[in-house]
Amino acid sequence: MSIKCIVVDDHTLFRDGLRRVLESEPDIEVVGEASDAGGGLNLIREIRPDVVLMDIGMPGLSSFEAARLVDKNFPGTRLVFLTMYEDEEYLLQCLDVGAAGYILKDAPAPKLIGAVREVYQGRKYLSPQVLDKLVGIRAGARGSYGMARSSTLTPREREVIKMIAEGNSVKEIATVLGLSIKTVEAHKFNLMRKLNIHNKAQLVTYAIQRKIVKMPAGA
Numbered sequence: 001m002s003i004k005c006i007v008v009d010d011h012t013l014f015r016d017g018l019r020r021v022l023e024s025e026p027d028i029e030v031v032g033e034a035s036d037a038g039g040g041l042n043l044i045r046e047i048r049p050d051v052v053l054m055d056i057g058m059p060g061l062s063s064f065e066a067a068r069l070v071d072k073n074f075p076g077t078r079l080v081f082l083t084m085y086e087d088e089e090y091l092l093q094c095l096d097v098g099a100a101g102y103i104l105k106d107a108p109a110p111k112l113i114g115a116v117r118e119v120y121q122g123r124k125y126l127s128p129q130v131l132d133k134l135v136g137i138r139a140g141a142r143g144s145y146g147m148a149r150s151s152t153l154t155p156r157e158r159e160v161i162k163m164i165a166e167g168n169s170v171k172e173i174a175t176v177l178g179l180s181i182k183t184v185e186a187h188k189f190n191l192m193r194k195l196n197i198h199n200k201a202q203l204v205t206y207a208i209q210r211k212i213v214k215m216p217a218g219a
Contacts, residue, residue, distance in 0.1 A: 002029040003120045006047065008040035008054040008063075009082065014105070018053065021109045028116060037066035044074055051116050053103075056083045056090055062186045064097050064193065071098030078119040091126075093193065101125035153191075158212060160187045164200065165207035 005022055007030060009015050019030045031047050034040040038061040040054055052070065056063050063081065070079045080101035081094050094102045100119040103112060104127045115125040153161070156177075163173045174184045197203050207213045 002027055003051060003116060004029055004031045004047070004049040005116065006030070006032040006034065006040060006043050006049045006052045008034045008037060008043075008052060008058075010035045010055065010058045014055075018112075021112060022116065024109075025113055028113070037061040037063045041066055041069060044070060044077055048074065049077055050120050051100075052077060052079045053082055053116075054079060056081050056085075056094075059180065060182050062189050064093050065189060067094070067099045068097040078122075080115060080119055080125065086127075093190070096193070103127050153194075157187060157191055157194075160184060161191055161203060161207050162212050164188065165204045165213045 005028060007015050007018050007022075009018070012035075015033050015035075019033070022028045022030050031049055032043040034043050036058050037054065040052060041061070043049075044052060054063055054066065067079050067081070070077055078100040079098075080103055081090070081099050082103055082105055083090060084105050086104065091102055101115050101124060103115050103125065107115075107127055111127070118125040159177060160173060163176065168176070170181055170184045170188065173179070174181045177184070179187075192198065192203065195203075195206060197206060204213075
């Protein structure tokens with residue numbers, strides 16, 4: 001019985017290459033492709049694949065939100081993130097949303113094939129390059145997990161949180177930073193998950209406490 005896979009990536013050439021690698025194996029079949037997370041979710045609902053290989057950084061719906069929905073609604077489907085980055089923040093979010101694996105795009109083909117088979121069998125797979133990072137993060141962050149994550153905002157995330165705290169709308173932020181509205185919404189979603197913040201008031205409080213924005217006069 002073949003392992004049914006879906007490939008979700010916004011680069012056509014990468015999808016084509018990945019399909020060829022996967023289908024070179026007699027026990028793996030690529031049953032669908034999508035160019036963004038939203039399209040991937042539609043395919044998952046329709047096909048119910050065994051394994052989904054999804055790029056992290058795509059326009060539109062956040063890949064992390066898509067993974068969370070897959071984990072919640074499709075228990076028979078195992079999602080594996082593909083990325084170029086050995087980024088501990090991405091890795092932590094990957095595990096938070098219930099993904100089954102985290103693979104670097106430059107991994108050799110045998111490693112990728114092995115990862116697909118591992119997660120199909122119910123286990124998790126992490127690229128060896130990021131496994132050591134996970135051990136260090138878990139050791140250092142035990143008991144203060146949220147604080148460890150909140151201390152490592154990227155420059156872009158600091159820009160977005162500052163502008164939100166200053167009262168700018170998502171559309172205004174997109175215009176000023178030269179980003180799409182969906183990209184800003186994805187940054188906002190990831191920020192709130194990373195910082196364990198659930199509303200704008202908490203976000204403003206965080207930004208003031210961390211001196212990302214100045215305390216309003218008279219406050």
